[in-house]
Amino acid sequence: MALLEASNVVAGYGETEILHGVSISVNKGEIVTIIGPNGCGKSTLMKAIVGLVRVRTGAVRFRGVDISRLEPEQTVRSGLCYVPQSDNIFPSMTTRENLEMGAFVRRDDFRHRIDEMFELFPDLKRSARMKAGRLSGGQRQMLAIARALMLDPVLLLLDEPSAGLAPGLIHTVFERIRGINETGVSLLLVEQNARESLRMSDRGYVLSGGDNQIEDSGPALLNNPEVGRLYLGG
C-alpha cells in the first residue's frame, strides 16, 4: 500500500477549478518529483493534500486514512509536514523560535530535536538568536525545511525548495534533501529545477493543465525526449 495516495483530486479557488482530477502516489522511502509548466496546479495539489485548499471531489489517503477533509493542523499531527514555496518562515521570530513553532504539536521535550537540526544545518546554529527575516535566502530555505522536520514527519512535502537560490546553493539544498531521505523520510517535491530533481527521484509525474500527463521513474522521465523538449528546456 502506498504511503500517500491522492486519487482523482478536484480542487481550486473560488469559482475557478485548477485540478481536474489528479492522481499521484508516494511509497514509503521514495523521493517523488512533480514537474510541469507554470500554472499547471503543482502547488495547488500540495495545498490540497495538506488541507489548505479544499478537495472538492476525490480522495487523499495517507497511511490508509482519508485526510482530504482534515484541517491542516490535524494533517500535520498525522505525520505529514509541508514546506510552502515562499513565505515559509516566521520572519519576526528567531531561528530557534521558528524551530520551536515547528514542534508546536509535540508534547514531549523536543530540545534534542532542535540540536539534531542544528547538526544537520550548522548554519542555523550560528544564527539561532537571529530574526529569521534577516537570514539569507539559502538559510531561510534550510530553516523552513528544518522547521518541518521538527515533528519527525513520515512524509515531507517540499514546494520548490530551490526557488530563488543561487546555483551553488541549489546543489547543497538537493544534497540535504537526499540526506533527509536517507534518514527514512519520504519526500514529495514540486520543482522547476526539474533535471536535477528528477536525477535523485525514484519516480516523477508530469502535470499539465490540471491533469496528469505522464508518470514514470525519475531516470526514465529524464530520458523521455518529449518531456525533455517540453519541460526540461531541450
Add this chain to the structure above:
Amino acid sequence: MGFLPFVKLGLVANGIIFGSVIALGAIGLTLVYGILKLGNFAHGDYMAFGAYVAFYIVDGLLPRAGIEGAGLGPFTFGFPVLIALPLSAIVVALGAIALDLLIYRRLRQRGASTAILMMASLGVAIAIRGLVQLIWSGDTQHYPRESRQVYHLPMDVRIPPDGLFVAIVAVILVAGVYMLLTYTKIGKAMRATSDNPSLALVTGINTKHVVWWTWGIGGALAAIAGVLLAVVQAQLLPIMGWKFLIPLFAAVILGGIGNPYGALIGALVVGVSMEVSTQWINPSYKPAVAFAIMIGVLLARPHGIFGDSQ
C-alpha cells in the same frame, strides 16, 4: 532639559499618561489586526463597554454588598474600582471571545474579505454603543470620586495621582504582555500566527486557541484601558470609545500593524504629541493631531516607524 526647551514638561508627562491608556488599547487592537487580519472598529467600544461594566460594579453591584468608597489614599477613586478593574476585564474578554464565535469565526470560515470583517465590526461597534446608551443613558457618569491634590514636581510639572496610577497599571500590563509573547508557548504561537497565518496553520499551531487568546487579551486590555480612561478623564460617556479610535489606529499604524512593541511606542508618540500640541493649538483638535500624525507616517514610512520603508 536641553532639548526642546519650549515644550512644557508637564504636557509631556500628561502625554505619557494618556499615551499609556492608548497603549493598552492599541496593543490589543494590533494583536487582533495582525493575527485575525481584522481592523476592529469595535475596539474603542469594547473599551467603553469595559468602563461601563466597571461603573455598574462600582455603582450598582458592590454598594449592595456594602462595599463603597472613594478617595483611596492619594487617588480620587475608591477601593471598589480596584475590584471592578479585573472583573470588567474578564467580562469584556469573554464577551470578545463570544462575539468571535458568533460572528467573526463564521465570516472567516466562509472566506470573507477583510472589508466584510471590518464592516461587521462596525456593526458591532454601533450595536455596543446603542446597548451602552440604552442601559446607562447617554448622560455623563463618573466613578464615585473625591478630589485630590496634584503632585508638584520640579520644572512646573504637575501630575495628578490618578495619572500615576494609570501609568503604573499600564507598565505592569505591558510587561505582562511582553512576558506572555516572549516566553510562553501560546504567546509565541500568537506571534507566529501574526507573522504568517497560513504557515502557522500548516505548522500545526492550534489557531483556534490562538484566536481565543488574542480576543481574550485584546478584550481584557481594552476593558482596563476603558476604565483607566474614565479615571483620567473623570467621566464616562457612551461615545468615549468611538472617539478613541483615531488615536488607537494612529498608534497601531505608527508601530506597524501586528507589532505590539511598535504599538506601545506608537501610543506614547501619539499621546505625547496630542498633549504637547495643546501648547499651540486648541485642545479640542487632539484627535485631528492624531490623524495628522497617522497621515504623516503613511506618507513617510508606510509600514510604520519600525517597518521596512518599501
Add this chain to the structure above:
Amino acid sequence: MDIGGVIDYLVGFAIMAMIYAIFTLGLNVHWGFTGLFNIGIAGFFALGAYTAALLTSPPPDPEQFEDFVFGGNLAHHDVLAWGIDAWFFLGIAAAAAVCGLVALIIGSITLRLNDDYLSIATLGIAESVRLFFLNEKWAANGSKGLYRIPKFLGDLIPAENYDYLYIVVVLIVLLILFVAVQRAARSPWGRVLRAIREDEVTTAASGKNVSHFKLQSFVFGAMIMGVGGALFAHHVRFLSPLTFDPLLATFVIWAMLMVGGSGNNLGAVLGAFVVWGVWAGTQFLPGVFSDPSFRLLMIGVLIVTIMLLRPGGLLGEWRRIVARRPAPAAGRDATGAD
C-alpha cells in the same frame, strides 16, 4: 392632522429620503462597486453642505452675533441668477469639487498602501471636518451655525409650499446622478471596479492599475456625497457641526445600502426610502422603539446580521439575483440565502 398636513409631511419625508438616496448612491460607488470602506460619510456630508451654504449665504451680520468672515452671497448677484438661480448649481458644483479634492488628497496617500488605511482615514476626515467647523468660528459661525442659507427659486412659490418645488429639484438631481452612476457601473470602467472588488490580485495581474481605479472611484463617490450635502443644506437651511453626528450622517446611510444591496443602484435608492421610512415611522411608536439608543442598537444588529447572512445586501446585487435562478446550487451561500 388634516390631509394637507399629511401630504406636507410625506413631501418632507420624500425630500429627505431622496437626499439620503444620493448619499447611498455615492456609498454604493465606494463599497458596492469597489469595496472601499468609507466610515466617514459624515465628513463629505458636512464638507458639501458647508461649501454650498457658505458660497451662497449672505455675508455675516454683526448684529446677529455672526462671527464668521465669509459669505459668498452668490444668491444675491444678479449676474449669477439669469432667472433660473444659476448660483444654486455653482454651489453644488463647488460642493462636489471640494469633496472630490479632499478625497483625492487623502485617497492618494492611503490607497496605494492598504484599503484598511483608507477606512481609518475617512474616520479621521469626518472628525477633523467636524472639529474644524466647531472650533473655527470665523469659518462658519461655530456651534451657532449657519441659518441664512438661501432657497433655490424661492421667489417662485410661497414659503409654506416651498417643499413642493424643492422635491422636484431633488428628484431631478437624483435621477441625473442615478443615470450617471448606472452608466458608470455598466461602462468598462465600472467592470474594472467590480473585478477589483471580486479579485484584486487577478485584476492587477491583468495589467490594470488597481490603485488608480480605486482612487477614481473614491473621488467619484465623494463628489456625489458633496452634491447630497449641498442639497441638504438648501433644504434644511440650517447647519451646525452637531448636524453631522455619525449616527444620522454615516451609520444610517450604511444601513440603507445594506438593506438595498451593495452594487445595486436601484436597491440603494429603495434602501434609502425603506430605512428612512422605518426611521421616521418609528418615532411615533411608544416606549423603547422610538428611543434613539434602541435604534442605534438595531442598526448595528442589522449590519452584522446582513454581513452574516447576505453580505450582498437584502435585495442583493441585481445581476446576481437574475443569475441565481438558472444555477441554484452554486454553493452553500446561495442555497442558504434563498
